[in-house]
Amino acid sequence: MSSRVLMKGNEVIAEAAIRAGCRHYFGYPITPQTEIMNYMARRMKDVDGTMVQAESEIAAINMVYGAAAAGARVMTTSSSPGISLKQEGFSYIAGAELPAVVVNIVRCGPGLGGILPAQGDYFQATKGGGHGDYKNIVLAPASVQELYELTVEAFNLADKYRMLVMILGDGTLGQMMEPVSYRDAEQIETVEKPWHVCGTKDKRQHRTVQSIYIDPDDLEALNDKLQAKYRTVEKQDTMVEMIGCEDAEIIITAFGTSSRISRNVLRLADDLGIKVGMIRPITLWPFPSEAIMEAAAADSVKSFLDIELNAGQMLEDVRLAVNGRKPVHFLGRTGGNLPTQKEIIEKIRTIAGR
Amino acid sequence: MKKVFARTRGLTDKPFHYCPGCTHGIIHRLIAEVMCEMDILGETIGVSPVGCTYNNYEYFACDMVQAAHGRAPAVATGIKRVHPDQPVFTYQGDGDLAAIGTAEIIHAAARGEKITAFFANNAIYGMTSGQMAPTTLLGQVTTTSPFGRDAAVEGYPINVSEMLATIRGAVYIERVAVNNFKEISKAKKAIAKAFRVQQQKLGFSMVEILSTCPTNWGKDPVASLRWLEDEMMAQYPLGVFRGGDLEV
Amino acid sequence: MSRVEFDDDRCKGCCLCVSVCPKKIIALHKDKLNQKGFHPAGVEEMDKCTGCRFCAFICPDNVIEVYK
Numbered sequence: 001m002s003s004r005v006l007m008k009g010n011e012v013i014a015e016a017a018i019r020a021g022c023r024h025y026f027g028y029p030i031t032p033q034t035e036i037m038n039y040m041a042r043r044m045k046d047v048d049g050t051m052v053q054a055e056s057e058i059a060a061i062n063m064v065y066g067a068a069a070a071g072a073r074v075m076t077t078s079s080s081p082g083i084s085l086k087q088e089g090f091s092y093i094a095g096a097e098l099p100a101v102v103v104n105i106v107r108c109g110p111g112l113g114g115i116l117p118a119q120g121d122y123f124q125a126t127k128g129g130g131h132g133d134y135k136n137i138v139l140a141p142a143s144v145q146e147l148y149e150l151t152v153e154a155f156n157l158a159d160k161y162r163m164l165v166m167i168l169g170d171g172t173l174g175q176m177m178e179p180v181s182y183r184d185a186e187q188i189e190t191v192e193k194p195w196h197v198c199g200t201k202d203k204r205q206h207r208t209v210q211s212i213y214i215d216p217d218d219l220e221a222l223n224d225k226l227q228a229k230y231r232t233v234e235k236q237d238t239m240v241e242m243i244g245c246e247d248a249e250i251i252i253t254a255f256g257t258s259s260r261i262s263r264n265v266l267r268l269a270d271d272l273g274i275k276v277g278m279i280r281p282i283t284l285w286p287f288p289s290e291a292i293m294e295a296a297a298a299d300s301v302k303s304f305l306d307i308e309l310n311a312g313q314m315l316e317d318v319r320l321a322v323n324g325r326k327p328v329h330f331l332g333r334t335g336g337n338l339p340t341q342k343e344i345i346e347k348i349r350t351i352a353g354r
Numbered sequence: 355m356k357k358v359f360a361r362t363r364g365l366t367d368k369p370f371h372y373c374p375g376c377t378h379g380i381i382h383r384l385i386a387e388v389m390c391e392m393d394i395l396g397e398t399i400g401v402s403p404v405g406c407t408y409n410n411y412e413y414f415a416c417d418m419v420q421a422a423h424g425r426a427p428a429v430a431t432g433i434k435r436v437h438p439d440q441p442v443f444t445y446q447g448d449g450d451l452a453a454i455g456t457a458e459i460i461h462a463a464a465r466g467e468k469i470t471a472f473f474a475n476n477a478i479y480g481m482t483s484g485q486m487a488p489t490t491l492l493g494q495v496t497t498t499s500p501f502g503r504d505a506a507v508e509g510y511p512i513n514v515s516e517m518l519a520t521i522r523g524a525v526y527i528e529r530v531a532v533n534n535f536k537e538i539s540k541a542k543k544a545i546a547k548a549f550r551v552q553q554q555k556l557g558f559s560m561v562e563i564l565s566t567c568p569t570n571w572g573k574d575p576v577a578s579l580r581w582l583e584d585e586m587m588a589q590y591p592l593g594v595f596r597g598g599d600l601e602v
Numbered sequence: 603m604s605r606v607e608f609d610d611d612r613c614k615g616c617c618l619c620v621s622v623c624p625k626k627i628i629a630l631h632k633d634k635l636n637q638k639g640f641h642p643a644g645v646e647e648m649d650k651c652t653g654c655r656f657c658a659f660i661c662p663d664n665v666i667e668v669y670k
């Protein structure tokens with residue numbers, strides 16, 4: 001038995017986190033994701049958890065660092081300008097190998113930009129953002145139901161790999177009301193955390209959680225370990241959705257909100273006699289390069305069309321995967337504007353020459 | 355004959371990497387001794403700063419977490435919220451606590467976060483080779499105030515204890531020094547009191563400890579203690595700024 | 603009768619103990635070098651030691667233990 005309710009995306013993220021066993025939330029208000037924090041403030045009381053409104057995003061992410069080091073399932077949420085401030089903490093979390101979940105409900109930038117939806121933080125999310133050689137797992141939900149599923153999954157992945165897992169959404173998803181089906185209970189994959197600080201109880205050597213290694217060989221050993229871990233994540237936990245790619249002549253690549261818009265276009269193109277498929281990365285890192293590579297190798301596929309709410313960011317990863325085999329076209333809007341179905345169809349017709 | 359002074363098991367055997375005569379070592383010992391005497395070593399979780407003491411997680415025999423520059427009070431907050439019944443402390447220098455981490459310390463105090471900050475004030479940035487700190491005295495020569503700190507150009511020193519004492523969530527604030535037997539004994543009492551305040555969940559506590567940096571002050575260790583007494587104490591008077599009447 | 607013990611290899615020769623000993627019996631051994639390359643501190647006339655612990659209190663490097 002499961003319960004089906006109509007809820008706002010942002011609130012679903014909060015509820016999913018609580019269902020996944022998150023009892024510690026640290027945040028700082030910013031549009032368009034404030035509902036998450038407000039929901040946590042009410043809901044944490046019921047479940048005996050804590051919601052701390054921090055003095056800044058920097059403080060919030062460092063509270064996350066502390067709570068994760070102390071062994072808890074912990075989350076912070078923010079939007080683009082706040083996520084920029086958290087980058088220092090992300091790098092430390094990666095270096096100290098701590099599990100944590102971060103939600104970025106992206107708004108349009110640069111600078112203070114605007115509060116409307118965008119996907120301009122793709123580079124920051126997938127290529128680093130903070131200093132040093134590290135990766136975060138980045139999940140890109142495209143519906144309210146998926147916000148729920150992927151938030152729960154984020155906590156499991158974070159614990160499994162001792163990594164930061166980011167959910168990259170945007171205001172469209174966060175503000176959207178959609179039905180969501182909750183399971184009665186989550187399968188919480190509890191893992192041993194033999195590294196967490198909880199006091200020695202005078203029974204063991206003291207533990208330390210740190211990201212600093214003065215000896216170059218020690219630091220290189222950490223880096224090697226991190227890279228090996230990242231290779232495992234790539235192998236085991238890359239997620240992608242493929243729609244109608246088998247006999248497609250054009251393949252759209254899009255994630256999150258832009259994939260939602262693109263999805264509606266597939267049938268319209270079909271009506272015009274143009275076979276269009278879509279590859280939707282669900283994990284932006286690890287990026288589903290192989291799926292794209294395979295599609296690029298197919299004879300039926302003539303070209304790719306990457307659609308994003310930015311000036312062309314995932315585009316670079318798509319081009320790397322396609323590796324010059326086929327042309328990769330781009331359609332993007334910025335400033336909080338969304339591409340219309342008409343725009344996309346027109347672009348498809350131009351590409352197809354029909 | 356009885357041993358009347360022994361090395362504390364609150365510290366690991368690892369020798370400190372600090373410069374000769376640097377009083378960070380004394381402060382470490384006092385915190386460690388107090389944890390042992392209060393029998394909380396096995397419960398306590400400490401947070402190391404960025405600064406010369408960045409790796410004191412190797413010295414304290416309790417569980418430790420290393421924090422980013424200035425963020426120790428936020429990290430300690432996260433730890434404390436997960437382990438509310440265990441003592442949590444930060445150890446921070448003046449650059450860490452009073453410059454880059456000013457927001458974190460003020461708001462930890464304002465929230466009445468049940469943590470203790472040990473604030474080693476040596477009026478300079480030790481680790482990065484002697485730059486001016488927020489606590490550098492007027493006239494004091496540092497590598498970034500080579501002609502002496504001039505109020506017209508570099509502004510004034512911050513008296514952190516006095517400032518935090520205006521915050522209600524900060525229930526116990528005392529400034530001590532580690533320059534002689536008497537003051538070291540007082541410092542130890544203050545450290546113990548701060549831990550008791552935390553144990554009783556009364557609110558935020560901080561002990562500011564005037565400390566030396568012989569290397570970057572350009573003075574030998576003994577002369578450094580005299581400078582601390584003559585110059586630093588004039589700007590930073592010792593005493594209890596909040597919670598003097600607390601019976602804990 | 604009191605006695606102090608110095609863990610020579612921890613000593614950094616900072617002289618803080620020398621400066622606080624009321625009996626003035628601590629000095630650096632100029633003829634010795636420890637592992638760290640410092641002249642370690644030590645006591646010549648141990649019988650004058652009162653076990654006051656001043657030296658141990660001020661020592662930043664946990665070199666000194668005191669017996670009384």
Ligand SMILES: Cc1ncc(C[n+]2csc(CCOP(=O)(O)OP(=O)(O)O)c2C)c(N)n1
Nearest residue numbers: 404405406423447448449450478479480481
């Ligand atoms: C974000 C960041 N900025 C700057 C530094 C460089 N840094 C390391 S230690 C330090 C100053 C520490 O001074 P203080 O807190 O007074 O401690 P002390 O070394 O005197 O004990 C600075 C600026 C850093 N590690 N991280």
Ligand code: SF4
Nearest residue numbers: 372373376406480567
């Ligand atoms: S640089 Fe200064 S504060 Fe740092 S260890 Fe040396 S004397 Fe101590």
Ligand code: SF4
Nearest residue numbers: 623651652654655657
């Ligand atoms: S215990 Fe007192 S008298 Fe003895 S060596 Fe130390 S300071 Fe001097």
Ligand code: SF4
Nearest residue numbers: 613614616617619661
């Ligand atoms: S105070 Fe300690 S380190 Fe300094 S000279 Fe004396 S014994 Fe050596």
